[in-house]
Amino acid sequence: xxxxxxxxxAQALGVxxxxxxxxxxxxxxxxxxxxxxxxxxxxxxxxxxxLDAVRAEYGFDRPLPAQYVHRLGQVLTGDLGRSVATGxxxxxxxxEAVGPTVQIAAAGLLVALVVGGGLAVGAHATRHRVxxxxxxxxxxxxxxxxxxxxxxxxxxxFSFTFPLFPAVGxxxxxxxxxxxxxxxxxxxxxxxQVLSASLRRTLREPxxxxxxxxxxxxxxxxxxxxxxxxxxxxxxxxxxxxGGLLSGAVVTETVFSRAGLGRLTATSVGAQxxxxxxxxxxxxAVVFVAVNLVVDLVHPVLDPRLPTTARRxxxxxxxxRPAELLSAAPAGA
Amino acid sequence: xxxxxxxxxxxxxxxxxxxxxxxxxxxxxxxxxDPATTPSSSGEPVAGGExxxxxxxxxxxxxxxxxxxxxxxxxxxxxxxxxxxxxxxADGTLHPWLATGWTANADATSFTFTLRDDVTxxxxxxxxxxxxxxxxxxxxxxxxxxxxAPLLAGYDQSVAVDEHTVEVRFSRPNAAFPQAASSVTLGIxxxxxxxxxxxxxxxxxxxxxxxxxxxxHYAKDVETVLTARExxxxxxxxxxxxxxxxxxxxxxxxxxxxxxxxxxxxxxxVDVAGGIAPxxxxxxxxxxxxxxxxxNPGIVFGLSFNGASTLGADPAVREAVSLAIDRDVVRDTALxxxxxxxxxxxxxxxxxxxxxxxxxxxxxxxxxxxxxxxGWAREGDGLFAKDGAPLELEVVWISNFGPNQTSLELIQxxxxxxxxxxxxxxxxxxxxxxxxxxxxxxxxxxxxSRADGDVLRTQYSSAATNYYxxxxxELEALLQEQLTVADPAARTEVVAQVQERLLATHAQVPVHxxxxxxxxxxxxxxxxxxxxxxxxxxxxxxxxx
Numbered sequence: 001x002x003x004x005x006x007x008x009x010a011q012a013l014g015v016x017x018x019x020x021x022x023x024x025x026x027x028x029x030x031x032x033x034x035x036x037x038x039x040x041x042x043x044x045x046x047x048x049x050x051l052d053a054v055r056a057e058y059g060f061d062r063p064l065p066a067q068y069v070h071r072l073g074q075v076l077t078g079d080l081g082r083s084v085a086t087g088x089x090x091x092x093x094x095x096e097a098v099g100p101t102v103q104i105a106a107a108g109l110l111v112a113l114v115v116g117g118g119l120a121v122g123a124h125a126t127r128h129r130v131x132x133x134x135x136x137x138x139x140x141x142x143x144x145x146x147x148x149x150x151x152x153x154x155x156x157x158f159s160f161t162f163p164l165f166p167a168v169g170x171x172x173x174x175x176x177x178x179x180x181x182x183x184x185x186x187x188x189x190x191x192x193q194v195l196s197a198s199l200r201r202t203l204r205e206p207x208x209x210x211x212x213x214x215x216x217x218x219x220x221x222x223x224x225x226x227x228x229x230x231x232x233x234x235x236x237x238x239x240x241x242x243g244g245l246l247s248g249a250v251v252t253e254t255v256f257s258r259a260g261l262g263r264l265t266a267t268s269v270g271a272q273x274x275x276x277x278x279x280x281x282x283x284x285a286v287v288f289v290a291v292n293l294v295v296d297l298v299h300p301v302l303d304p305r306l307p308t309t310a311r312r313x314x315x316x317x318x319x320x321r322p323a324e325l326l327s328a329a330p331a332g333a
Numbered sequence: 334x335x336x337x338x339x340x341x342x343x344x345x346x347x348x349x350x351x352x353x354x355x356x357x358x359x360x361x362x363x364x365x366x367d368p369a370t371t372p373s374s375s376g377e378p379v380a381g382g383e384x385x386x387x388x389x390x391x392x393x394x395x396x397x398x399x400x401x402x403x404x405x406x407x408x409x410x411x412x413x414x415x416x417x418x419x420x421x422x423a424d425g426t427l428h429p430w431l432a433t434g435w436t437a438n439a440d441a442t443s444f445t446f447t448l449r450d451d452v453t454x455x456x457x458x459x460x461x462x463x464x465x466x467x468x469x470x471x472x473x474x475x476x477x478x479x480x481x482a483p484l485l486a487g488y489d490q491s492v493a494v495d496e497h498t499v500e501v502r503f504s505r506p507n508a509a510f511p512q513a514a515s516s517v518t519l520g521i522x523x524x525x526x527x528x529x530x531x532x533x534x535x536x537x538x539x540x541x542x543x544x545x546x547x548x549x550h551y552a553k554d555v556e557t558v559l560t561a562r563e564x565x566x567x568x569x570x571x572x573x574x575x576x577x578x579x580x581x582x583x584x585x586x587x588x589x590x591x592x593x594x595x596x597x598x599x600x601x602x603v604d605v606a607g608g609i610a611p612x613x614x615x616x617x618x619x620x621x622x623x624x625x626x627x628x629n630p631g632i633v634f635g636l637s638f639n640g641a642s643t644l645g646a647d648p649a650v651r652e653a654v655s656l657a658i659d660r661d662v663v664r665d666t667a668l669x670x671x672x673x674x675x676x677x678x679x680x681x682x683x684x685x686x687x688x689x690x691x692x693x694x695x696x697x698x699x700x701x702x703x704x705x706x707x708g709w710a711r712e713g714d715g716l717f718a719k720d721g722a723p724l725e726l727e728v729v730w731i732s733n734f735g736p737n738q739t740s741l742e743l744i745q746x747x748x749x750x751x752x753x754x755x756x757x758x759x760x761x762x763x764x765x766x767x768x769x770x771x772x773x774x775x776x777x778x779x780x781x782s783r784a785d786g787d788v789l790r791t792q793y794s795s796a797a798t799n800y801y802x803x804x805x806x807e808l809e810a811l812l813q814e815q816l817t818v819a820d821p822a823a824r825t826e827v828v829a830q831v832q833e834r835l836l837a838t839h840a841q842v843p844v845h846x847x848x849x850x851x852x853x854x855x856x857x858x859x860x861x862x863x864x865x866x867x868x869x870x871x872x873x874x875x876x877x878x
Contacts, residue, residue, distance in 0.1 A: 030763065031763050031764050031767040033763075035477070036763065036766060037762065037763055038400050038477075038478070039400065039477050046477045046482060046483055050476040050477035050482065051477050053476050053477065054476060054477045054478055082532075085393055085394075085400070085535075086393060086394065086535040086536070086553075087532035087533050087534075087535050088533075088535065088536070093553075096553065152590070152592060152593070155593060155596065156596065159596070159600065159602070160596040160597075160599065160600040161600075163600060163602075166602065167593055167596060167597050167600070167602055168586065168588055168593065168597060168602065169555070169556075169586070170555065253554075254589050254590060255590055255593065256593075257555075257586070257587060257588045257589060257590070257593060258554075258555075259552065259553060259554035259555045260554075263391075263554045263589075264554070266589075267390075267391060267393075267554070270761075270762075271393075272763055
């Protein structure tokens, strides 16, 4: 187990390094530089010498490899540099932005899991065929609707037309409702789709018949037996959708005028504020890697039959494998 | 938030009751045509209340000469910082503010300001000649980081002649300086500000100034909260209220989505919304809300040709483009009645702008004739060509103004109808700037706001940024000359010649003016736009609730 953990952490560090390096190369390959962006395209009467002086101050005048090594060295010591646009340390900007984003991400994830999961279970538990078909049609719709449009529609309806929730800001729990719903839509739809496919397969397993035969009621069969076995792929998926929540925050925070990582990303990319953008890339990579590491470690807890070597295999080709494994010796049956 | 108060107020009458407003109306035709929608000051201002003002972008930097988000930043910093002079939006003239008077020497290299002796900064220290000197020296030391650096081009030094007299010296003429001195960017700061490095002042905490409001707190991407200074008593002479603000405080709330800004206004979740998109203007008007509009001074939206490209350097091509564009159709289709068709390369609200509308004509037949006379001939596809090279212009633009795309697609169609092809290219601001720098374009679409004719020099002089590479010694001489004439009337003459020259050579083909639109609830009064068409001091604003 210790060795397994060490390997996984080493892999995670590799991913972080790759994310940092690729983002560095991409950002520096873009036309323009943060200093030109800072001074602005409109301004004139700024001499090239003055521009160069600013570039030198931020270290943008040095050759790329030297900048890379220098910045990477700083990152290793926990120093992400300073924002070109505001002059403030990147770690400070990130620190301020994390809180509000975690709020809507957590609320969004909760709604996504409850609504998405409930929808999938409900569709498979109901005997009403039309209702089941209707419920199962919702997730593809949820994936297809652009969240930007969905967010604006929510604001229009529940804030401008019927003033139930504030359209903007982050004061109080009421301001969390509409952003959380917007963020939950694509995530919940994915959760519902994956869980639904997994439920369908699991319901055909022999142990389900056994459970019915033993006289278990619908609630016990669906929640106690089927859901428990079908949840694994959805759990894996949840690890992946956390990344989706971060990118969804860009849209959601813009529509709902909230501060957070999404807004910070949008404004920093616009201003080509390289240190901040790189800080965000690193943070996103850390979150992504950490969540997936946790999911990997949780898998064997949920399903003790998973051999350590199969953990990775169980993660990736999602729906099929757990079902196959489960059919051999169903948990909880 | 509060009860709406539409109803019975005699708004039309009131609009003419207040001289300041009448002046403002005279300054902008579109407002005069629709006085009912202007937030008129009906009766005596009521003291008190907090104003919530929606802006589209985070201010980023509350350091008045730092780089922020342009208009939205200046809306906020204008409330914090006073300038030496104030420019009257009615006629563009300069009036005393922190300076009671000023003189310039004949060749516009030295300007002497006499300062008020009753001004204190928010930390209690008095305004002195040294404050002015320190402010300008600090901006120069910050170099390109300071937006003030271009306004202080040629700055030599400031000399504190006595406690309340300061002489600002330039190594070369800078007749545009007095106007620049009225801008927020050159706002005067207290000595304590300079103890903090320039790059560390963005949060505004270190900025000590003498404005009618002081910073309560700033939360990035959320809000900037200001509270009124009760002892403020040195507003510009030309303004209605030279004393403390009627409001107790102002919250500038960042609402990035234009539709959300408008919706928040119509649903009364904010009191004022800046940056109303042209497409949202009719909705705001129909809702019976107030609209404060003013055409932006400076260079109008139009096509600036690249003098170094084959097509851009061809006078016949430029003239034909100018003749082929039907500006009225562009305005009526892409914009609203609040936007004026260009009457010069400078908008009509720019000091020194001349009405050259008779020289800006649309005549498709004449456009064809001009090209044929210059040796261009139509090919099978209907487009002109010469020596095997097609007449196809590479036109670059950015989406800094919503209707740009519609305007340009219309212009593309109008040009195609006379046989001129257009390739439209758009990208991010840095990509656009790189194309301009590299000269990879035939014409660029854009505008630039500033309430002084010197804006033309910054764009079309080969000695400035020189994106357009205009090879015209006569124009260059005029652009430099206007900087050397200290007398405003004489300078206006030179600026008029610059406009005529640009129009005659079609170096810039003007199309339409930009109009700033601010929406207000009906119980909000006295929100005014300054000579730069940006928010003026909110000392005149009050809430009738």
